Amino acid sequence: MSLVLYGHPFSSYTQKALIALYENDTPFEFRCIGPDTPEHAAEWLRRWPIARFPMLLDGERQIVETSLIIEYLQLAHPGPVRLLPADPMAALDVRFLDRYFDLYVMSAMQLAVDTALQRYPMTVEKGRAIASERLERAYVWLEGHLAGKTWATGEHFTLADCAAAPSLFYADWVHRIPETYPALRAYRARLLARPSFARAVEEARPYRSFFPLGAPDRD
Structure with a gap:
């Protein structure tokens, strides 16, 4: 191997x-x-x-x-699921969404976590408040973008969805996705049901006590 x-x-x-x-x-x-x-x-x-x-x-x-x-x-090591489209313009859309989830969702969530771990000189409450404000802005854009889509860029599961799954999984623990964003909530649920991510979630389940803000009793 x-x-x-x-x-x-x-x-x-x-x-x-x-x-x-x-x-x-x-x-x-x-x-x-x-x-x-x-x-x-x-x-x-x-x-x-x-x-x-x-x-x-x-x-x-x-x-x-x-x-x-x-x-x-x-x-x-290609397989049957192509995670980056062959068409360069379509691939650019996928790369943009990949960057969006890493930079505007994952990084915002991580600010709250790092503050709780005392990696930044601010209170846990302040760090979480800043993270929540940033996540709310990210959620607003995603709600509009995801309307009518199955996955991040359309009907095909891609690199962007690989980024979205853990980003939204943990972000929702820091700042719950409001019910006023039904498209985003439904997308997160589809990601959790995807066998590849469901497997990753189960493998990580024994470590939930590591989450410094306290893992919610869900997912």
């Missing part, structure tokens, strides 16, 4: 890569980075001292940054 993924099941970005792997039943070895596997952490840090996961190894080739990992998988 040539593919190895370093990461943690509860990590949103690790889940993003796992979704792509599961969508195409791509064989790989998962090496969990945690206190019980110091050898995995040591090898990961030796290869990538920036200390961000996931990291994909294909033989001796190393790929980091989740969007690039998913594009690499399509190039080097």
